[in-house]
Amino acid sequence: MLYIIGLGLGDERDITLRGLEAVKKCETLYMEAYTSLLCFGLSTDGLSTLEKLYGKPIIIADREMVEEKVDNILSEARGSDVAFLVVGDPFGATTHTDLVVRAKTLGVDVKVVHNASVMNAIGICGLQLYRYGETVSIPFFTETWRPDSFYEKIQRNRNLGLHTLCLLDIRVKEPTLESLCRGRKQYEPPRFMTINTAIEQLLEVEQKHGESAYGEDTACVGIARLGSEDQMIVAGTMRQLLMVDFGKPLHCLVMVGQTHPVEDEMLEFYKIRSENSEHKGNGIS
Amino acid sequence: MLYIIGLGLGDERDITLRGLEAVKKCETLYMEAYTSLLCFGLSTDGLSTLEKLYGKPIIIADREMVEEKVDNILSEARGSDVAFLVVGDPFGATTHTDLVVRAKTLGVDVKVVHNASVMNAIGICGLQLYRYGETVSIPFFTETWRPDSFYEKIQRNRNLGLHTLCLLDIRVKEPTLESLCRGRKQYEPPRFMTINTAIEQLLEVEQKHGESAYGEDTACVGIARLGSEDQMIVAGTMRQLLMVDFGKPLHCLVMVGQTHPVEDEMLEFYKIRSENSEHKGNGIS
Structure with a gap:
């Protein structure tokens, strides 16, 4: 078995x-x-x-x-x-x-x-699970590889008022360029995408497409170490979340669609309180 | 706390x-x-x-x-x-x-x-969780109350090639009509919707709208008692699943969108084998 x-x-x-x-x-x-x-x-x-x-x-x-x-x-x-x-x-x-x-x-x-799993535990941010559209993955951009098929999916979800869960890239055991050339296996250290990098890439793609699927003022929720004792959940605009240090992996990001009152009330607990993006504990863990 | x-x-x-x-x-x-x-x-x-x-x-x-x-x-x-x-x-x-x-x-x-929860454990049917669209709820129809807002959502998901999880109605502690009249609290016995009833209602709504969002030949997966020792998972068309006795609650239903090869291979294990809708165990539990 x-x-x-x-x-x-x-x-x-x-x-x-x-x-x-x-x-x-x-x-x-x-x-x-x-x-x-x-x-x-x-x-x-x-x-x-x-x-x-x-x-x-x-x-x-x-x-x-x-x-x-x-x-x-x-x-x-x-x-x-x-x-x-x-x-x-x-x-x-x-x-x-x-x-x-x-x-x-x-x-x-x-x-x-x-x-x-992240697919249901994400419910702790207060957005109802049945109001999510298709989940998207945000891959690490490189100099030459900047795929953005997630843009259209996010746009569709947002047009329908649905929330979007963005899963952020993890790279483990990537062979180094050197090792590929020499034929000997050597690996890059593991990398995980931060919420900040994800937002930067998302905004770059929005700028390229220019269809206002979302923007710096779009409401999001950043979640780090979901389900752990030291999980961190912060709600704010993309601009605000860019300034937050979410700490250790794993990170994920939710783009907020149309909300119901109980969703708003819950998000309120996670909101950034002050201009300098300081975030205090919210008593939900 | x-x-x-x-x-x-x-x-x-x-x-x-x-x-x-x-x-x-x-x-x-x-x-x-x-x-x-x-x-x-x-x-x-x-x-x-x-x-x-x-x-x-x-x-x-x-x-x-x-x-x-x-x-x-x-x-x-x-x-x-x-x-x-x-x-x-x-x-x-x-x-x-x-x-x-x-x-x-x-x-x-x-x-x-x-x-x-059902929202992630449903992954056992082999369809990738990130390929689901918005989740819908199917309510019990009554003589006078036959809401079908789920139709448009299913149609949208299917147009995008996405799978749809249908959560089926549960009625507990519904006051009896008599108790409402007399002002004394008496309750109907608990009811849960079977996959069969859900499919009947879905087909009725399709007939009413007539937009071919889905039909009797649409591929679905019926799941009963998800996560229990005696869970039952059967893949087939709506017509085929109508004939299957899924037994005790809870039931839910997935309408299959566009599939990738590994999804097809997995569904294959759950398919109805014979014309008389008999379903043998599939060794996945």
């Missing part, structure tokens, strides 16, 4: 009892490398928090390993219980559909243990 | 360790009546499964009680730790934003414990 177990968003205590039961039963535990790094703030040492809780070692599987060795993992799961641990929900923002399809094709049974 | 704790979708073991910690710390536990009835299949007896796990009694709060006594609950939360238990995520399909707003207005601090 292959268990795909969602770990939630914050720390090791966000696993469900059902998930922990499965983990205890499994002979081998795999976990995606970048999830442990970016979401749980774990280093090689830090991993032991999870391992202590689970009572067994975890094999860190980076993207290459998952791609290269998935058949080994799956044939292992044919004869024993194997768990694949993922941050958030197994089918949240990062999808594991492909893993399920490959497992099923090989005749391996799959059990999914759900958990919170 | 007011804790709003998501319980997940399946059974008592879907609470997170963080949620259980909070429950153990709280002096009083409230839980919405209809959630315990419909999602966890609990009767007054059954509740003891949760109470045993939590080590303390739970006060069942029906909708009236929440509305009438919310200020009592909140003033209690000012001096002690009080938990409000909700199925799914606190900000999932059923929103508790209003409760948070009232708490904050009274100066009560709020802590939210996230969990899976």
